[in-house]
Amino acid sequence: MSDCLFCRIARGEIPASKVYEDDEVLAFNDINPVAPVHFLMIPKQHLASLDDAQAGHQALLGKLLLLASKLAKTQGLEQGFRTVINTGRGGGQEVFHLHIHVIGGGNIPPMVKRN
Ligand code: 5GP
Ligand code: ZN
Numbered sequence: 001m002s003d004c005l006f007c008r009i010a011r012g013e014i015p016a017s018k019v020y021e022d023d024e025v026l027a028f029n030d031i032n033p034v035a036p037v038h039f040l041m042i043p044k045q046h047l048a049s050l051d052d053a054q055a056g057h058q059a060l061l062g063k064l065l066l067l068a069s070k071l072a073k074t075q076g077l078e079q080g081f082r083t084v085i086n087t088g089r090g091g092g093q094e095v096f097h098l099h100i101h102v103i104g105g106g107n108i109p110p111m112v113k114r115n
Contacts, residue, residue, distance in 0.1 A: 006097035010044045020071050024060060027071055027102075036105030037075045041068060047098045050087045068102050077104035082111065 008014045009028065016028035019039045030038040043060050047053060053061060065083075072081040081104035086093040 004046055004097050005095055006040075006042050006099060007046050010042060019075065020067070025064060025067060027067075030101065035103045035108060037072075037077055037081070038101065038103045039071070039075065041071070041100040041102065042097060048096045049093055049098055050085055053098070064100055068100055072102055072104060075102075075104075077102075080104065082108055084111075 002008075005014070009016045010026050016026075019027040019029060020041075021027070024044055025041060026044055027039050027041045030040050041064055043057075043064065045060075047057065068081075068083055081102055084101040084103065085091075085099070086101075
């Protein structure tokens, strides 16, 4: 998936404001933040969505979640944070490279507005 937007960011072909990087994971600030802190975590390996994850991705997915909490703290989210993973068109996913949104700071409204 060489033309995938987030693969290109992972390869450094498109600039991003990096929050964290290692050999498997990249975290960078969302270009259109919905809160004072809003960054995305991606596996560097292309994986379109959670629907494409296999048993072999289990350790990587676990690593991403554990890292979400650590990085939230480094970004000042001591009081907590929201994680969102949109999956597929039915889940509102727009970029088809698996990513975890980490969102916080300011007032976080209820995730689903009820009437
Ligand atoms: P999705 O709706 O797929 O869960 O979220 C995609 C996210 O990627 C959106 O929050 C959007 O603002 C962010 N995004 C889209 N293009 C870029 C980009 O080129 N750079 C960065 N940093 N974020 C992007
Ligand atoms: Zn990709």
